[in-house]
Amino acid sequence: xxxxxxxxxxxxxxxxxxxxxxxxxxxxxxxxxxxxxxxxxxxxxxxxxxxxxxxxxxxxxxxxxxxxxxxxxxxxxxxxxxxxxxxxxxxxxxxxxxxxxxxxxxxxxxxxxxxxxxxxxxxxxxxxxxxxxxxxxxxxxxxxxxxxxxxxxxxxxxx
Numbered sequence: 001x002x003x004x005x006x007x008x009x010x011x012x013x014x015x016x017x018x019x020x021x022x023x024x025x026x027x028x029x030x031x032x033x034x035x036x037x038x039x040x041x042x043x044x045x046x047x048x049x050x051x052x053x054x055x056x057x058x059x060x061x062x063x064x065x066x067x068x069x070x071x072x073x074x075x076x077x078x079x080x081x082x083x084x085x086x087x088x089x090x091x092x093x094x095x096x097x098x099x100x101x102x103x104x105x106x107x108x109x110x111x112x113x114x115x116x117x118x119x120x121x122x123x124x125x126x127x128x129x130x131x132x133x134x135x136x137x138x139x140x141x142x143x144x145x146x147x148x149x150x151x152x153x154x155x156x157x158x159x
Contacts, residue, residue: 029061029096030054032119034071034109044144047071047112049119053152058124061098064089070111076118078135079106079149099123104132104156106149114142120152128157 033050040046056062064073073089080086081103089095090110099105102124109117136153139146
């Protein structure tokens with residue numbers, strides 16, 4: 001008679017093969033929080049997305065937390081793939097965003113973008129070319145916001 005541990009192993013393998021394989025653990029999407037750090041020494045550090053840079057696969061999602069009060073999440077049109085619906089989130093404790101195409105996805109807080117509260121999500125492996133750099137240069141945004149986006153694009157481009 002087989003050892004009890006061996007019988008359990010064989011039964012588990014047979015069950016898995018009959019039931020279509022072992023179950024995969026589901027993973028929750030990465031979460032982006034919106035921070036108001038009252039202890040920051042300047043407004044540029046007080047309002048931020050945490051993290052403000054993330055790489056995801058095409059078709060992946062993220063969860064945005066704490067869009068309340070004056071914190072919002074809006075598309076930065078100059079850093080957004082053509083044909084992808086724009087995003088406008090406010091007054092939601094949690095919202096999911098999916099990235100259907102390869103590209104750079106820029107987000108800003110409508111109220112605090114002027115202080116550099118921006119984030120960049122990179123889906124897939126898009127190329128940073130002259131057209132992207134030109135869109136950054138011509139972006140209709142306050143200087144801190146434009147500089148923050150440029151730093152995030154550079155961070156991706158140098159990785």
